[in-house]
Amino acid sequence: MNSAEIYWLWAGLGSLGLATLLAVRGVARGRLPEKPVLICLATAVALLAMAIAVRWLRLGHGPFVNLFEYVLSQLFSLGFVFTIAYWRFPALRPSAAVVLPLIWLLLGFWMLTLEPKASHLPATFENYWLWAHVAVGKIFLGMNLVAVGLAGVIMLRHAPVAARWFSTMSDDGDLDRLAWGFMMAAFIFHSLMLIAGAVWAQDAWGRYWAWDPLETSAFITWLAMGLALHARLTWRVPVWLSCVAVFVVFALAFTTFFGIPFLSETAHKGAV
Amino acid sequence: MIRLLRMLGSNKAAFFGMVLLAVAVLLNNRLAVAPVWLLVAPLAFLGLSLLAAMVSYPRIHRQAGLLVFHLALLGLIALAAVGRMTHMQGHFEVAEGQPFDPGLLEGVKKGPWHADPMASVVFVQGSVAVEYEPGIKRGKTFSKVYVASESGASIEETVGDDLPLVLDGYRIYSTFRKGFAPVLTWTPDAGPARTGTVHMPSYPLFLYQQENSWLPPGGSTPIQLSLDLHTAMDDKSAWTLKSDAAHAKLLIALEDRSIHLQEGQSVDLEDGMLRYERLVMWKGYNVIYDPTIFWMFMMALLGVAGLAWHMWTKLGLQHREVPARDGRRRASASMLETASV
Numbered sequence: 001m002n003s004a005e006i007y008w009l010w011a012g013l014g015s016l017g018l019a020t021l022l023a024v025r026g027v028a029r030g031r032l033p034e035k036p037v038l039i040c041l042a043t044a045v046a047l048l049a050m051a052i053a054v055r056w057l058r059l060g061h062g063p064f065v066n067l068f069e070y071v072l073s074q075l076f077s078l079g080f081v082f083t084i085a086y087w088r089f090p091a092l093r094p095s096a097a098v099v100l101p102l103i104w105l106l107l108g109f110w111m112l113t114l115e116p117k118a119s120h121l122p123a124t125f126e127n128y129w130l131w132a133h134v135a136v137g138k139i140f141l142g143m144n145l146v147a148v149g150l151a152g153v154i155m156l157r158h159a160p161v162a163a164r165w166f167s168t169m170s171d172d173g174d175l176d177r178l179a180w181g182f183m184m185a186a187f188i189f190h191s192l193m194l195i196a197g198a199v200w201a202q203d204a205w206g207r208y209w210a211w212d213p214l215e216t217s218a219f220i221t222w223l224a225m226g227l228a229l230h231a232r233l234t235w236r237v238p239v240w241l242s243c244v245a246v247f248v249v250f251a252l253a254f255t256t257f258f259g260i261p262f263l264s265e266t267a268h269k270g271a272v
Numbered sequence: 273m274i275r276l277l278r279m280l281g282s283n284k285a286a287f288f289g290m291v292l293l294a295v296a297v298l299l300n301n302r303l304a305v306a307p308v309w310l311l312v313a314p315l316a317f318l319g320l321s322l323l324a325a326m327v328s329y330p331r332i333h334r335q336a337g338l339l340v341f342h343l344a345l346l347g348l349i350a351l352a353a354v355g356r357m358t359h360m361q362g363h364f365e366v367a368e369g370q371p372f373d374p375g376l377l378e379g380v381k382k383g384p385w386h387a388d389p390m391a392s393v394v395f396v397q398g399s400v401a402v403e404y405e406p407g408i409k410r411g412k413t414f415s416k417v418y419v420a421s422e423s424g425a426s427i428e429e430t431v432g433d434d435l436p437l438v439l440d441g442y443r444i445y446s447t448f449r450k451g452f453a454p455v456l457t458w459t460p461d462a463g464p465a466r467t468g469t470v471h472m473p474s475y476p477l478f479l480y481q482q483e484n485s486w487l488p489p490g491g492s493t494p495i496q497l498s499l500d501l502h503t504a505m506d507d508k509s510a511w512t513l514k515s516d517a518a519h520a521k522l523l524i525a526l527e528d529r530s531i532h533l534q535e536g537q538s539v540d541l542e543d544g545m546l547r548y549e550r551l552v553m554w555k556g557y558n559v560i561y562d563p564t565i566f567w568m569f570m571m572a573l574l575g576v577a578g579l580a581w582h583m584w585t586k587l588g589l590q591h592r593e594v595p596a597r598d599g600r601r602r603a604s605a606s607m608l609e610t611a612s613v
Contacts (some may be wrong), residue, residue: 113461120409123410123411123412123432123433127434184583185583187582188579191575191579195569199569205558206558206560208568216301220297223297226288226290227294231287234282234284
């Protein structure tokens with residue numbers, strides 16, 4: 001590992017790690033150091049952005065091709081969206097103790113195992129609709145992650161210890177509604193992701209939708225969100241079930257982003 | 273009747289329809305050849321459910337954003353149906369210097385409302401160039417074509433990797449398929465000479481299999497042709513695949529002998545004379561026709577705008593103070609105050 005972006009990446013992960021430690025320790029002690037966590041988060045996001053920028057300049061293309069680039073850019077985008085949410089919605093700040101360890105479990109440790117191999121950008125990827133598709137997709141997953149953090153807090157509060165940790169947050173009903181506010185926003189960005197992806201696919205492969213494995217998985221995720229939203233309108237969905245729905249949508253979305261492209265050879269042809 | 277409409281338009285019916293659609297989508301992905309009705313049936317049910325909701329639940333009319341979103345979904349279903357009826361898709365190969373002919377089309381699939389695929393399409397294939405990066409990684413494709421302007425003059429256009437040629441609503445896309453084709457003139461013992469091309473397998477995908485069999489017009493025995501091909505291909509550095517930077521000897525395998533021809537040379541065979549004129553490239557294209565694409569895009573954007581509008585008005589995005597458990601007041605979003613999403 002001797003590529004220049006690695007130093008920025010390590011620095012970014014270090015700052016993210018510090019934010020995680022501060023958040024977990026602070027919540028466990030009943031006093032979250034909100035500003036230091038925010039500063040560490042913002043620093044981590046800036047450093048990860050530098051890692052992406054340095055790599056972009058080195059290779060001449062964005063982080064769209066190999067696993068190293070996927071995970072790096074996702075770390076940045078999830079961090080970015082959560083930092084904005086943390087900054088603008090003080091009510092959810094203690095959920096950092098759930099979200100940040102989750103980011104580490106899902107992506108952070110994985111990132112440490114990946115080599116920054118150079119990648120070749122397929123000609124069909126040189127399309128602004130791809131940028132739009134990727135950008136709104138990342139915002140969608142970020143919004144979903146914020147909701148997961150809130151749902152995680154609600155579920156964790158069933159344990160007496162964790163109930164104390166998160167005692168300063170609003171009651172479960174309020175947090176559930178806030179989580180589903182973010183899910184609603186995520187639904188909009190997911191819809192935009194499907195639209196931008198369809199335009200890109202039309203340009204790149206001459207078809208806007210072909211039910212390939214990735215498209216199918218993305219559509220199932222969209223449908224799952226629609227089902228959950230309709231269920232909340234139709235029945236009195238208990239809060240715990242509502243939280244499970246948030247987790248399920250996130251699991252589907254994460255599988256779409258990080259499972260299908262690497263499991264199926266026929267997922268978006270040329271994408272991997 | 274009203275009761276039936278209310279049942280069909282209820283949220284429960286919509287929920288049921290969406291579950292059906294999810295199952296259908298998963299089955300569609302699993303089955304090698306899925307029947308058309310598999311996706312059409314749940315989509316039709318959801319469409320009917322939405323229509324019934326608009327008739328029997330006046331409440332939905334009071335939520336303009338949500339109404340726009342659902343109407344857009346209905347519009348998308350209708351446009352997809354029209355698109356299936358009018359669409360056409362296929363693929364073809366055409367060699368440099370060759371005019372397009374609808375007879376070149378292969379693998380044509382079309383809706384019942386689409387007649388005479390590409391009958392009105394006229395263009396001539398120009399030069400093809402494909403850039404490669406070190407490691408034989410395909411870069412950009414530049415395929416020139418000549419189309420007639422309204423005044424009848426020839427206009428040069430370039431088809432790129434994500435830049436289709438659009439003629440009479442047909443969208444013609446470059447594909448990874450391209451290769452070499454010797455231009456041959458066949459002069460039979462009796463009758464006029466004919467000139468055409470024999471397309472060799474895609475290059476450089478089938479680098480070592482540059483061979484094809486060819487039956488001369490009026491002939492009885494196929495002739496095995498292969499190319500001793502030299503291109504600018506370089507594993508270590510960037511290069512461009514184009515006919516100007518390539519040359520080849522044509523190898524003709526007969527039962528009792530094999531013949532090597534350079535460009536411009538000819539040979540007498542059993543039923544006539546074969547002349548190897550020159551080497552050109554052929555280019556593979558996919559073509560689709562779907563007049564609904566633009567409207568589907570606009571409808572989808574309208575739907576998302578409706579959804580965003582609904583979220584803005586129902587959930588509110590401005591900050592306000594909400595109580596926390598410990599009695600302190602903490603800033604949060606008015607999303608917290610929404611009874612349901």
